[in-house]
Amino acid sequence: MSKSHDHHHHGEGSELPDIALRVKSLESLLIEKGYVDPEALDVLIETYETKVGPRNGAAVVARSWLDEEFRKQLIEDASAAAGSLGFTGRQGEHLVALENTPDTHNMVVCTLCSCYPWPVLGLPPVWYKSAPYRSRAVADPRGVLEEFGVNMPDETAVRVWDSTAEIRYMVIPMRPEGTQDWSEEDLAQLVTRDSMIGTGLALTPDQLEAAKTP
Amino acid sequence: MTRPDAQNQVLAALPSIPRDDEGPVFREPWEAQAFAMAVQLHAKGVFTWPQWAEALGKEIANAGAEDTGEDYYLHWMAALEKLTQANGVVSHSEFSDRKDAWDRAARATPHGEPIELGREQRERAAHGQSQPRAQTD
Numbered sequence: 001m002s003k004s005h006d007h008h009h010h011g012e013g014s015e016l017p018d019i020a021l022r023v024k025s026l027e028s029l030l031i032e033k034g035y036v037d038p039e040a041l042d043v044l045i046e047t048y049e050t051k052v053g054p055r056n057g058a059a060v061v062a063r064s065w066l067d068e069e070f071r072k073q074l075i076e077d078a079s080a081a082a083g084s085l086g087f088t089g090r091q092g093e094h095l096v097a098l099e100n101t102p103d104t105h106n107m108v109v110c111t112l113c114s115c116y117p118w119p120v121l122g123l124p125p126v127w128y129k130s131a132p133y134r135s136r137a138v139a140d141p142r143g144v145l146e147e148f149g150v151n152m153p154d155e156t157a158v159r160v161w162d163s164t165a166e167i168r169y170m171v172i173p174m175r176p177e178g179t180q181d182w183s184e185e186d187l188a189q190l191v192t193r194d195s196m197i198g199t200g201l202a203l204t205p206d207q208l209e210a211a212k213t214p
Numbered sequence: 215m216t217r218p219d220a221q222n223q224v225l226a227a228l229p230s231i232p233r234d235d236e237g238p239v240f241r242e243p244w245e246a247q248a249f250a251m252a253v254q255l256h257a258k259g260v261f262t263w264p265q266w267a268e269a270l271g272k273e274i275a276n277a278g279a280e281d282t283g284e285d286y287y288l289h290w291m292a293a294l295e296k297l298t299q300a301n302g303v304v305s306h307s308e309f310s311d312r313k314d315a316w317d318r319a320a321r322a323t324p325h326g327e328p329i330e331l332g333r334e335q336r337e338r339a340a341h342g343q344s345q346p347r348a349q350t351d
Contacts, residue, residue: 129283165267
């Protein structure tokens with residue numbers, strides 16, 4: 001039925017990749033059937049391209065470093081705490097915040113399908129979705145951390161948390177030394193996406209300084 | 215002189231982070247469209263998010279241990295096609311008919327012009343090469 005492809009190519013026409021044809025086909029059918037609103041699609045795409053990202057999570061972490069009440073709320077009910085800053089999920093998922101301490105380092109993976117806390121971290125990076133990360137994060141978390149440039153001391157336990165469609169985790173990294181008088185906004189600059197997945201630590205003031213003056 | 219964006223610099227500063235290789239959130243428009251369709255269909259109640267995660271998880275599991283994450287939205291789209299067909303939103307035959315129609319429309323459209331289904335229908339009428347259709351059109 002779809003055999004006509006190879007011998008039917010007009011030189012002047014455009015040959016769309018198979019995946020582009022599939023997306024166009026499904027999209028046009030869903031629009032015609034009223035399941036999808038093209039304007040809402042555009043808004044959604046723009047929101048995820050420009051507004052939802054790890055800066056949201058960084059604001060949550062910085063607030064928790066400064067505000068003890070907020071920190072407690074975050075540990076008890078992260079969905080509500082993040083929601084109070086305006087970051088809420090669409091998938092009905094439960095957000096759980098994992099607090100790093102000198103004794104325990106937390107790291108997040110989704111072995112099934114790359115579930116990820118979109119409202120606070122945006123969409124996941126490519127490596128988070130890769131099979132090597134999904135399998136090795138569980139089997140050899142310390143090795144993975146080393147690959148990300150993080151050498152965990154032996155006395156720190158590494159706990160790996162497997163996300164699901166219902167529960168998404170974010171890591172609260174430890175507040176770096178030498179940031180006592182820092183504002184919330186400045187603190188947020190230290191909070192990288194990877195520190196909230198647990199494959200990194202928050203930047204130190206020196207690292208931030210080095211990054212600002214190339 | 216423009217100052218470099220401090221935040222981007224900070225994010226690029228971490229060692230061994232493949233951020234620069236990742237580029238934008240969506241690398242091509244179709245990825246964004248596939249993403250947004252799933253979110254809207256969920257909002258419409260076509261599937262629950264656990265159902266979605268299971269369907270996507272199956273596609274990803276089938277991709278095996280060599281999957282680099284680059285094909286994530288290919289898996290996403292495959293899951294979306296299966297779920298919409300399983301839930302009766304779009305039938306297999308109307309999907310494949312529509313895909314053939316877009317394919318012909320694209321091939322009939324000179325470079326630089328928008329691809330439209332109408333063009334394909336005109337072309338089809340002119341050539342009379344379409345297969346008989348079971349639908350009432």
